[in-house]
Amino acid sequence: MRSQSANTVSAGANSAVRFGFRGGLNLADVQGDAVKSFTELAGFVPDGAITKQMRPGFYAGVYATLPLGPGFAIEPGINYSEKGTVLKGTLPFPKLDFLKARVTGTARLAYVDVPVLAKVFVTPGFYLYAGPQASFLVSGKARVQAGALGINAYQDDFDISNQLRKVDFSAVGGLGYQFENGFGLSAGYDYGLTSLDNNNRFDAQNRVIKIGANFSF
8 A cells, every 4th residue: 555655656746747836934034244234225223232033924936847757856936935134223312222212124025036946755755855046036125113112103115126136046955745635845945145235235145944835736
């Protein structure tokens, strides 16, 4: 019975071209000189310590699985993907420290990702993947919010797309499990290789943790 199930999954994954759609959660960050990058692009001027957090977003897209041999396939795809980062710091007014005045800056970046992945089935269903990815900038915005005592008193959005590179290149890797009914789960990581700044003023790259689901048919 196990042999028949294994053959079924192997055949579905490796003997015929399959198409599918996928989507899930992005936990995005900007590594490198992320603090300088945001202060340069959006006039973000907090005082004292600045903390950096991942920005949650989503990704969604389609793909094709092209079998090249037993347990091995190439999987090109195209996804819409939200990236960026979140910075938080105190406002530069020491006499008002008791108000806990804070400022939050969010880099809100959106891309069309085009990965070309090598997919290796370690066991029937379970696979590892890795490959290059080109990402094309759709929009780039910076949002600055300020407030005190938990009340948001100020918010402004800046368009920073003209200051960002239009194409980003990444190395992508991860793992997943594909069930016989076509449903699958995966987790991966995008490691940005290209500096985001179009004017070479700072060195900062996209980093994204992805957790999602897919369906092949």
